[in-house]
Amino acid sequence: MNNSTNRILDLEVDGTEATITLDEGTYTDQELADHLEALIGGASDLNGRTVNVGVSGGLLSITSDSYGSPSTVKVNSGSAVTTLGFTAGASDTGRDVAGTFVVDGVTETAIGRGQVLTDSIDNANTADLQLRIKLAPSEIVAGVEAQVTVTQGLAASLDTILNDMLDPINGGLKIIDERFDDEAKNLQDSLERQQSLFDLQRDALVREFVSLETSLSELKSTGEFLSSQLAALDAARKKN
DSSP states (O other): OOOOOOOOEEEEEEEEEEEEEEOOOOOHHHHHHHHHHHHHHHHHTTTOEEEEEEETTEEEEESSSSTTOOOOEEEEOOOTTTTTTTTOOOEEOOOOOOOOOEEEEEEEEEEEEEEEEETTOOOSSTOOOOOOOOGGGGGOOOOOOOOOOOOOOOOHHHHHHHHHHHHHHOHHHHHHHHHHHHHHHHHHHHHHHHHHHHHHHHHHHHHHHHHHHHHHHHHHHHHHHHHHHHHHHHHHHHOO
């Protein structure tokens, strides 16, 4: 039962302090846990930090909803400390996940931050790999905990595609560019062959024209000669 004399609880969640004032009333253990959890979750001083308040064997427990070493809960003081079954100054701190990566029998370093297990940047096989570990303490056993199959994400797949396209030696764009170069060369060769054929045809036409010009000149000379002979014959006829 909470009344005006035992309603205040001062505590810290993830290093941030807040003072909680419980409503007066009579609660069951679960109702009290739910009420305390709602008050802590709604405390403006905690800036959105939330907790889970459980009850077991008539005892309350407060667990931060964050993970890892930054996750802390500390009961400082307040008139409700004893009533709620807490001890002033009691605290607990979360732990970062710990582990290693094993690839084809080779163990590689892993760094734990909260629930996330990340690689070391020097790892040969697991660089940039991040795993979220959600195992409960009771589920942890000796040896390998899980088999992980790694596939490429969208960005990695796009990077592979772009590398295949932009590779300066065997890339797709290089092959396309070389194909265009070959087609342009073939077109140029075809144009040069056509030009050579046109030049030959032009030379033949020029030769035919020159031949015709020569023939016309000869015919003109022959005509002039015949005209002069006919004129001479006509003049001799008239004289006689």
